Every structure is written in structure tokens, then in C-alpha cells.
Amino acid sequence: MNNLFGIKTTQRELFADVAKPLVEDLIHCKNGLLFTYGVTGSGKTYTMTGSPGQGGLLPRSLDMIFNSIGPYQAKRYVFKPDDKNGMEVQNQVDALLDRQKRDSQTSVPKTPTTRRTDPEFADMISPEEACKAGGVDEDSSYSVFVSYIEIYNNYIYDLLEETPFDPIKPKWNGAGTPLRNNIEFIPPQSKILREDQNHNMYVAGCTEVEVKSTEEAFEVFWRGQKKRRIANTQLNRESSRSHSVFIIKLAQAPLDADGDTVLQDKSQVNVSQLCLVDLAGSERTSRTRAEGSRLREAGNINQSLMTLRTCIEVLRENQMCGTNKMVPYRDSKVTHLFKNYFDGEGKVRMVVCVNPKADDYEETLLVMRFAEMTQEVEVARPVDRPICGFAAGRRQRNQAFKDELTHRLEERGGPSPTVLNQLLQSFHPLPPCEISGPNDDVTLPRLIEALEKRHKIRQMMVEEYNKTANMLKSVLQEQDSNLLSKENFIQEQRGRLGEKDKMIQNQKNEIDRLEKKSKMLEYKIDILQKTTNIYEEDKRSLQHELESREQRLQREMSEKRRMETRMQGIVTDAKLKWEKECERRVNAKQLEMQNKLWVKDEKLKQLKAIVTEGKTENRQPQRPSREKDKVAAKRSVSPSPVPTGPLVRPLHRRSHSAGGERWVDHKPTTNVDLDTVLQPNIPNAIKVNAPNEKALSKCDKYVLTHQEFASDGEIQTKLIKGEVFKTRGGGQAVQFTDIETLKQENPLAASRKRRSSETGPDGEPMERNWTDVETRCSVAVEMRAGSSLGPGYQHHGYPKRRKP
Structure with a gap:
């Protein structure tokens, strides 16, 4: 059955097409489930409850039930719940005692005759809109029980349960005075789901109130509605934060052969129920901007609705493809509670509420797809059993x-x-029969x-x-x-x-x-x-x-x-x-x-200078050795000047190859401190003993200080340079582009080597001439740069002076 209702559809027309068949099935001992579904703010609660003069599905269902069974209702407490989702019939004496106990505990009327005096219970249905079911069994007695629960954050709470209080622990306000007569009310406890002997699911320990009129039932509904959790969100001022379930149970038992009293046989009692469910609306947190508890509530609501969709999809697949997949009813309390309805124990109706706002288009499209899918799901209903075998018309x-x-x-x-x-x-x-004394006449x-x-x-x-x-x-x-x-x-x-x-x-x-x-x-x-x-x-x-x-x-x-x-x-x-x-x-x-x-040019220049100096000294008269050393020192040709005073060891000297980039200065712990001015210093560098990704990610240049022994036994330092760049995998890699060599030489060892290998023009070793050159060039050291430096680049330093 698929109907489309427009904006101008009245509550009466909607009830006649949707809920009235379910109420008729309830009176004829059949179960029913009706729930509203849609996005938040689409009108689900209004469809279920209505407004004064325009009663919704719930008040109209109650009114139709009592209009149909009104003359055939049993006295109060004749039917009594057995706390196991069933009903038992009490004898007249026990029912009378329970009624007297109720009358002694409360002073209000047993059944309110009208609600026109209280604006909260204003007339929801006009008398001309009242309806009545046909085919009511006149030889049976009926009693109506209602219960009201909510499913909040996947926990079940009883909205009709009287709030217990702790008489020992008081509750105080900020002014230091006790609240509520020095009594602290205990928060409600969640209920659990159980399965009865007929494999039907029910809420254990749920309060079931026997009602005898529409007004009394609606009053019980409003009493539970005040406890329901609602909150203000960006999309709805009074958004339902839980799924509410209003359960109407109708107990029916045949009269005895005389037609006067209810038959005292529990097996002949038939209990049917109608569940009216107001589902909370699905919502997106990006639109509601929910935080904290609101965000948690929205997540639980969307999860339970998603479980409902999954169950319907599995039922549809099992039906159309012939499979036997397990339906995940237990993933949510909503689907677990109504498991029997989806398995065929009653008729299921769904009212899909749609908000025509353009902002809700995507969510409304998902809702309509789910509604289209549910149309293809069909379940087999069980065969109805007869109530009693007595002849009809006993009461009349x-x-x-x-x-x-x-x-x-x-x-x-x-x-x-x-x-x-x-x-x-x-x-x-x-x-009074009490005698006050012996003289009482x-x-x-x-x-x-x-x-x-x-x-x-x-x-x-x-x-x-x-x-x-x-x-x-x-x-x-x-x-x-x-x-x-x-x-x-x-x-x-x-x-x-x-x-x-x-x-x-x-x-x-x-x-x-x-x-x-x-x-x-x-x-x-x-x-x-x-x-x-x-x-x-x-x-x-x-x-x-x-x-x-x-x-x-x-x-x-x-x-x-x-x-x-x-x-x-x-x-x-x-x-x-x-x-x-x-x-x-x-x-x-x-x-x-x-x-x-x-290098060849320099050697030739030095050799020319030495030869020229030797000829000049032979021509000039001999001077004292001290003066000769001074003149030779003045006329010496060297890449760097020879200091006349004592050597001053500077702390550091800036490398000519240093630029404005950030460097990773990798100096292994095994390096030996030479204690000379030949120490490369790179400003604003990150010094590390072992390269790591964190240091490489912050720099774009890399230099490794490597020491090794040269052929003459001296320590030779190499500066191995490279560029740092990022790889496609998100890491760092180094590409080496330059090697700069820093070499320290001993002038005494170099002089001995030259004396043994070089001779003068007359065939004699040039010891005296080399001594002068050694004196003048004792501090000159040649440096060679790599391929990244310009042509003719030199780097000079002053090694540590050795004691003679």
C-alpha cells in the first residue's frame, strides 16, 4: 500500500488511510507497528501527536479504540500484567481489593470525564471526526494498558516510571539550602530487552498503566512526554534526541457460559499491541554544528537509523534472491525491540515525512530511496487463532x-x-460499638x-x-x-x-x-x-x-x-x-x-725567484746573516705574506665557499682535533654526529668533514659537499657535488725532501738557497678546491708553528 499525501492533507485523512486499519487489526487480536521516519525538522512529532483541534495519529487511535470497546470494558484490575509480556485474569475478590487499595492511595477521580477544564488537555479531536471499528466481539471483555518508553543513546528508559529518591543523601543549592525538601532524586535506570515464551521481544520492568478512557490514556501520554529528551539545534528548536515508543496493549478474554464474568482461563486471554514510534530525525553534524553531548546523540541516532536500513536491505535481499542471510537486529535497540514485526508477527506501516527545503535535498533523497526499498519487502503473517468455543451472543x-x-x-x-x-x-x-465506661448508657x-x-x-x-x-x-x-x-x-x-x-x-x-x-x-x-x-x-x-x-x-x-x-x-x-x-x-x-x-706557474715563479735571488746574492757583498735574512724575507714572493711578529692563532676563519644557505655540518665523533686555524666554520649550520631526516628537512646544503692519512703521514681533511632535495616518496636525499681538501704539511720534512732531490746550477745541493725559501715560505700552504669553485680559487691558512 503506497499513498502520497500533499501539504493540504488533513490529520483525519492521513489517519483513515494509515492508522485506522492498524486499530481495526488491534481490536481483532492482531499486532501492528507504525513509525514516522525522516530528517530532522520534517514534522514527524507533529504527525504523531498533532495539535489542539488537529489531533495526530496517536490521539485518534486511542479515541477509536475506546469508542469501539467502551461498553464491553472489564472493571479495573480484572486483567493484570504478569511481568512476562502476558496477562492473567484475577477473580472478583482480588480485583475488588486492588480497586479499594487504589482508591485509598489517591484522591483523584478514577477516570477523568473531560479535559476541557485543563488547557494542557485541550480537545484534540472534534466529536464529528470520531470513528468506531466494526465487528467487535460482544461476548468478550476488554482492557487497555499503555506504556511509554524512549531509546536514548541506544539505552531504553521508562518515561512512566515514578522517579525514586534517596532519603539519606540530600541535595543542596548554591545558597546552602536543601532542594525538594532535602531529597535527591535518583536518575532513571535503563531497561533491558527480554524474550517471552512465545519468542516475542519486550522491555522487562516497564510500567504498564491500565486506562479506561481516551482522556486518561492521553493524560498518561503527556505525563511521559514531559520527560522525553529534546534539545535546541541549528535545524530544529525542539529536536527529539531519542526514539519514543508508545505501546497500546489490548487484553481480550471471553465471558463464561452465563455471560456475566470473564472466563478464568489464562490460555484464553489474547493480548494484541499497537506500537506508535516517533523516530528521531537523521542529521548531519556539519549542518547542526553539534558539539559534546549533542554530537554523541546525533551519532547514536544516525547509527540506529543506519542499522534499521541495513535490516530492511537484508530482508529485501533474502526475499528477492532466495538467500538466508542473518539480519543484524541486535546491532540496535530499535531493531531488536521490533524484531518480531519484521519477522511477520504484525503489520508494519511507515510514514515518511519530507521537508521541501532545498538545504535538505541530499538527506531527503536518501530517505526517499529507503522508503522505495521498503515497499518491496513482504513478510508472511501467522494464522489467527480462535479465542473461545462458546456460542456467540451470550451477553445479549x-x-x-x-x-x-x-x-x-x-x-x-x-x-x-x-x-x-x-x-x-x-x-x-x-x-460505633466502643463502650467508654461502666456508666455508658x-x-x-x-x-x-x-x-x-x-x-x-x-x-x-x-x-x-x-x-x-x-x-x-x-x-x-x-x-x-x-x-x-x-x-x-x-x-x-x-x-x-x-x-x-x-x-x-x-x-x-x-x-x-x-x-x-x-x-x-x-x-x-x-x-x-x-x-x-x-x-x-x-x-x-x-x-x-x-x-x-x-x-x-x-x-x-x-x-x-x-x-x-x-x-x-x-x-x-x-x-x-x-x-x-x-x-x-x-x-x-x-x-x-x-x-x-x-701550480706549474707558481712553481716556475718560485724557481725563477730563487734563481734570480741566488744571482743577486753572488753579486752583492756579503752582509751579516741577520740582515741577509731580513732582505730575503722582504723580497720573497709567496701567495700569502709572512708575519714578522709572533703568530696569533685566530679562533675561526670564514670559508670562502660559504653562502647564505642553511647547511647540515656532519662531523663524526671519530675526527681528531688538529688545533690549527684550518678548521672549517659554517655559520647558521646544524651540527650533527649522524645525519637524520629532521635536520635534512630544514636545510638545503650538506657537508661531511672526513679525515684520513696522506702519503706523507700527515692528516688530510676533506670537506665533502652536496645538495639536499626532496624525493617523491616524501623523504630527503643528498647529491654530492663538491670535495674541498685541507692538507697540513711539515716544512722541515718538505725541506729535507727537496734537499735530497734538487741541486744547484753547479751540481751541488741547494741547501742554503732552500733554507732561505723555507724561512720565507714556512707558513705558505697550498689548498685545492673542487669543481664547484671558480678557476684559480685559493684557500690559505696558518698551521701551528713547531718548536725547533
């Missing part, structure tokens, strides 16, 4: 017999029921007088009883004569019934023949349906295989394009890398050749 026959008997007694001059009622009411209560005479009056009334009632009994005997005798004539009439009717039975038997035989033919046709239809399902399954599998192959082909094409792009990038990177490497090698080779030419 007994009432008609009583009325006729009373009328005949009145015609014969017998006492009427009103006279008997007056005599019964004339039995005044006995006066008032109590006993007053008691004797009251007893004498009661005795006279009793004698009058006995006379009336005897008179009535005699008249009743005469009436019964007349009835016996009438019964004889009626028996003859019954015999004639039985003969006619025999003829009718034969006709009925012939018709049954014809019906059996038609049923067999119908079964044969149904069997053929089933075979055709199975064949169709097989073809559809094959078609579905082939279509699925085709889609999977298309997807695989698309993935292969996309992988091929991605591989081509990747290879192009790799080729480009390799080309750039080799171009840079070739350029670097060419530059390095050029610089190396230039350095070699420069």
Missing part, C-alpha cells in the same frame, strides 16, 4: 432474559429491582436500635424474596409449556437444516474440486516463477561479470596511462640528472687543468 441473551424476567415480575405485582436496591441502601452502617441502646431496624429490613427482604420466588416459579412453569411448543418447532427446523446440510455438502464437493484445480494452476505458476527466477539470476550474473570485466579493463587502461606518465617523468629526470652530471664533470675537469697550470 442474558441481558434480554433479565429484562424480560423483571418486566414480568413487575406485571404480576412483584418487587422491582429499584425497590430491592432501596432496601439494600436502607442498611445503614452500624454506629448510650452506646448499647443505640446499637440495639440499629440492629432492630436492620432486622425489620431483613424480614421485609425475606418476604419480598419469597414472594418473588413464588412468582418466578409460576413464570418458569409458563416458560416450560412454551419450551415444549418451541421444541416441536425446533424439530421441524432441524429437518429443514438436514436438507440444507445436504445442499451444503454438495457445494463443498464442488468447492473441493475447484480448489484442486486452483492448486494445480498454482503449482504451474510456481514452476514458471522459478524458471523466471533462474533466468533472471543468470542474467544478473552475466551482467555482473560484464561490469567486472569493464571495470578491470578501465583499471588496466588507467594503470597503463599512469605507467606511461611515470616513465616519461623518470626519463625526464634521468636526462636532467645526466646533463647536470656531464656539466659537473666538464667543469671539474676544466678546474683541475687550470689548477695544474696554476
